[in-house]
Amino acid sequence: MSETVSHSKTVKKLSLVVLAMFGFGFALVPLYDVFCDITGLNGKTNDTAATYNANGVDESRTITVQFITRNAQGIPWQFSPVINSIDVHPGEMKFVKFYAKNKAGHAMTGQAVPSVSPGMAANYFNKIECFCFTNQPLAAGEEVEMGLQFYVDQDLPSDISTLTLSYTLYDIGKKSS
Template identity: 80%
Template sequence: MDKGTVQQTDQQINKASNSKVIKKLVLVVFAMFGFGFALVPLYDVFCDITGLNGKTNDVAVTYADNGIDSSRTVKVQFITRTAQGIPWKFEPVINEISVHPGEMKFVNFYAKNNAQREIIGQAVPSVSPGLAAGYFQKIECFCFTQQPLMPGEEVEMGLQFYVDLELPSEITTLTLSYTLYDITDKNDA
């Protein structure tokens, strides 16, 4: 075999090898893309199984007056935080309250805009332990709506809720956590 034939054969082998590598890389890219789409439902299933990520209802429920279980007391703790970049003071007026399952309660949260511009805030709730999230029923909540505040403006925002009678008896403490986000730019669009 002459030198030209050897080079041509090497080029054909390299082309075939490169073609296989490109096909594998394209397959990996599509697999990664598909995995990215599957992450949200997989995360939801994982959270349902483990009881993590205590998502609460994001719409108001009607108060189910099925009585009050006065033999049980559940401590409900309130925690707030502001996301990075929102210069608000945001805190619960009271840090915890004791409730009987089935009993309706009303609490307030305080917010003040310390910025020099109007900011629209949105609070996102989470309940811990996650298993209890389905039993924490919000009748009225400031988290259902956006909260626009002018510079220096302060407000008390209400939460009306009850703990469902079906809450498992081993759960004696719930923690309701709110994270406040600045959504001003999203409203301008």
């Protein structure tokens, strides 16, 4: 009888452990997002338009901003930057374009998700206007140039001279006939 009680206690303890692990799994994503927002890790950029702070331009420094694009699995679009890199002075506003073409035989809606590397530089990369703020619906065969207006904050640490802005394009819509 004592062996049954012992097994019962063990099962109850293990069940609580499993429930706690399950709960932690659900809490992990929001906790990770908060951690990344605080530390600037993971290269997450602002997801809303920044206002341009016209505090002058630091012409003594030049930052190279590189642009990289990729498609998530299952999105048959051509997606690329019009230029691969640009030199900017901290505080200087720039405008660049990206090209997209829906090569599918049906309409699709895409969403570009940005990331900046090195991750700590994401806090200093400010998008004033970006195609990544909205969904991009394209009919079959349709092509478009999409704009990005940005500036690099003057407070960017002096040891960073190159930023890489990477966009991953995801299919977020349903197939249309």
